[in-house]
Amino acid sequence: MNFIQTRGCDKNSPQSVTFSQAILSPIASFGGLYVPENLPNLGKEFLNKHINSSYKELAFDMLNRFEIDIEKNVIEKALNLYDKFDDSSNPVPVVKVKENLYISELYHGPTRAFKDMALQPFGVVLSSIAQKRGEHYLILAATSGDTGPAALETFKNRANVQVACLYPDGGTSDVQRLQMVTENAKNLKVIGIKGVFDDAQNALKKLLASTDFKTALKEKNILLSAANSVNFGRIIFQIIYHIHSYLELVRQKAITMGEKVYLNVPSGNFGNALGAYYAWKMGLPVEKIIISSNENNVLTKLIKTGKYDLRDSHVVSTTSPAMDILKSSNVERILFDLFGYERTKELMENLESKNFYELNADELTTLQNSFDADFCNGDEGKKYIKDTFYDNGYLMDPHTATCMKSYETCSNPNIKTIAYSTAEWTKFSPVIANALTGEIDTEDLKALVSISKEANLKIPDIIKELFTKEIVQKTVIEKEDIEKEILKFL
Numbered sequence: 001m002n003f004i005q006t007r008g009c010d011k012n013s014p015q016s017v018t019f020s021q022a023i024l025s026p027i028a029s030f031g032g033l034y035v036p037e038n039l040p041n042l043g044k045e046f047l048n049k050h051i052n053s054s055y056k057e058l059a060f061d062m063l064n065r066f067e068i069d070i071e072k073n074v075i076e077k078a079l080n081l082y083d084k085f086d087d088s089s090n091p092v093p094v095v096k097v098k099e100n101l102y103i104s105e106l107y108h109g110p111t112r113a114f115k116d117m118a119l120q121p122f123g124v125v126l127s128s129i130a131q132k133r134g135e136h137y138l139i140l141a142a143t144s145g146d147t148g149p150a151a152l153e154t155f156k157n158r159a160n161v162q163v164a165c166l167y168p169d170g171g172t173s174d175v176q177r178l179q180m181v182t183e184n185a186k187n188l189k190v191i192g193i194k195g196v197f198d199d200a201q202n203a204l205k206k207l208l209a210s211t212d213f214k215t216a217l218k219e220k221n222i223l224l225s226a227a228n229s230v231n232f233g234r235i236i237f238q239i240i241y242h243i244h245s246y247l248e249l250v251r252q253k254a255i256t257m258g259e260k261v262y263l264n265v266p267s268g269n270f271g272n273a274l275g276a277y278y279a280w281k282m283g284l285p286v287e288k289i290i291i292s293s294n295e296n297n298v299l300t301k302l303i304k305t306g307k308y309d310l311r312d313s314h315v316v317s318t319t320s321p322a323m324d325i326l327k328s329s330n331v332e333r334i335l336f337d338l339f340g341y342e343r344t345k346e347l348m349e350n351l352e353s354k355n356f357y358e359l360n361a362d363e364l365t366t367l368q369n370s371f372d373a374d375f376c377n378g379d380e381g382k383k384y385i386k387d388t389f390y391d392n393g394y395l396m397d398p399h400t401a402t403c404m405k406s407y408e409t410c411s412n413p414n415i416k417t418i419a420y421s422t423a424e425w426t427k428f429s430p431v432i433a434n435a436l437t438g439e440i441d442t443e444d445l446k447a448l449v450s451i452s453k454e455a456n457l458k459i460p461d462i463i464k465e466l467f468t469k470e471i472v473q474k475t476v477i478e479k480e481d482i483e484k485e486i487l488k489f490l
C-alpha cells in the first residue's frame with residue numbers, strides 16, 4: 001500500500017510514497033501529512049476469525065492487510081515487544097467498571113503510559129529500515145513528559161539510530177524525568193533545557209528546518225528524522241488495540257458480535273482517536289467516537305461548533321498535562337478523509353496564517369456523524385477519580401478521568417462504552433494523592449507511598465527503582481546551546 005498527502009502534492013515530491021518513506025520523512029508537500037491511499041476493509045469476517053486470537057496474532061494479521069513494505073520477520077520482532085508488558089498473553093486488559101462502561105488499559109508497558117503501545121514496536125521497525133538501507137539516523141524528540149521516556153526506551157541500543165531527547169528542566173514530573181535521566185545507552189542523549197516545553201519544541205522545530213544543521217549531520221553521514229505523533233509508523237500500531245478491545249467485550253459476553261459501541265478517547269494530538277477512526281472505517285462496529293479533553297478544549301469546540309479557533313487561546317497547565325495541546329496535529333488526517341485534500345489545504349493554511357478555520361454547516365454535520373466531545377476540568381476530574389471510581393474499587397489517572405464527564409454528557413446509556421486509560425496511577429501520583437486524601441505533595445515519591453498505603457497497591461518495581469538508580473544523563477543547558485551539544489554527542 002502507498003501513502004498520499006493530506007494537502008495534495010507539489011512538484012517537488014512524488015505523488016505517493018511507501019510506508020518506509022512515510023516513516024523516515026513524515027512531513028509531506030505544503031506541510032501536510034501522509035495517509036494511506038485506502039484502508040483495508042476487514043469486515044465481519046476478520047472480526048470472527050480473530051475472536052480467539054492473541055493480541056499479537058490479531059496485530060500481525062491486521063498489519064499484513066496494510067501490505068506495507070516491511071518484512072514479516074521484522075513485524076514479528078516488533079510485535080514481540082508486547083511480551084514485555086505486564087501480561088504477555090494480554091498486553092491490553094479491558095476491565096468492566098460500571099454497568100455499561102469498560103476501560104481499556106493501554107499503560108501496561110515499560111514506561112507505564114500509553115505511548116509505549118506505538119513506540120515500542122515502532123523502534124524495531126525504524127531501526128530495521130535504517131539497517132536495510134545502510135543509513136544512520138538521528139531521531140530528535142522534544143517531550144513534556146511521556147513521549148521522551150517511551151522513545152528512549154524503544155531506541156536504546158538499537159542499531160543505526162541515535163536519539164537526542166529534549167525536555168524542560170523542572171517541567172516534567174519526577175518519575176518522567178528519572179525515566180529519562182537514568183537511561184544509560186551509548187546511542188541516547190538526554191538534554192534538559194532551561195525553559196518550558198515550548199522552548200524545547202521550538203528548538204527542535206528549528207533544528208529540523210535548519211540546513212546548516214543538516215549539512216553538519218551529513219558530514220558525519222547521519223540523516224535526520226523525528227518520532228513525533230504525526231508519524232504514521234506510530235499511528236498504524238494504534239489501530240490494533242481498538243479492535244482488540246472490541247473483541248475483548250465480545251469474549252467477555254458484554255456485547256454480541258456486530259453490536260455498536262462508543263469509543264471514548266482522552267485526546268491531545270489525536271493519534272489515539274485517529275486510530276479509533278481508522279478501525280471504524282475498516283469495519284469495527286462503532287456508534288460514535290467521543291473526544292475527551294481537559295481545559296485546553298479546542299477539540300470540544302471544533303466538534304460542537306465547527307470552529308478551530310486559536311486566536312485568543314494559550315495553553316493552560318492542567319492536571320492532565322499530556323493533553324495540554326492546542327494544535328492537535330492528527331485532526332488534519334480526519335479533515336482529509338472527510339473533505340479531501342483541497343479543502344484540507346485551505347483549512348490548514350487558514351489555521352497557520354489566521355489561527356482560525358471554520359467548517360460549513362454540511363461539513364460540521366459530517367464531522368458530528370463520527371464524533372462527539374466534551375471537556376472536564378481538574379476539579380471535576382478529581383471527583384471522578386475519588387468519589388465515582390476509587391470509592392467503587394477502581395483507581396484511574398487524571399487523563400483517563402477526562403473521559404468520565406463526556407461519558408455522562410455524550411453517550412446513550414443503553415450503548416456500551418470503551419474508554420481508554422492512557423496512564424498508570426504511578427505516572428501522575430501527586431494529582432491522584434490529592435484526589436484521594438486532600439494532601440498536597442510536590443514530590444512524586446511521597447505521593448506514590450501515600451497512594452500505595454491508602455489504596456493498598458504495590459508500587460511497581462520499574463517505578464520504585466527509578467529513585468535509587470544512578471543519574472547518568474546530567475546535561476542541563478541554555479536553549480541557545482542545543483545544536484552544539486547535539487553535535488558534540490554525535
Ligand SMILES: *Cc1c(COP(=O)(O)O)cnc(C)c1O
Nearest residue numbers: 146267268269270271272322422
Ligand atoms: C499522549 C497522551 C495522551 C494523548 O494522546 P493523543 O494520541 O496525543 O491524543 C493522553 N494521555 C496520556 C497519558 C498521554 O501520554
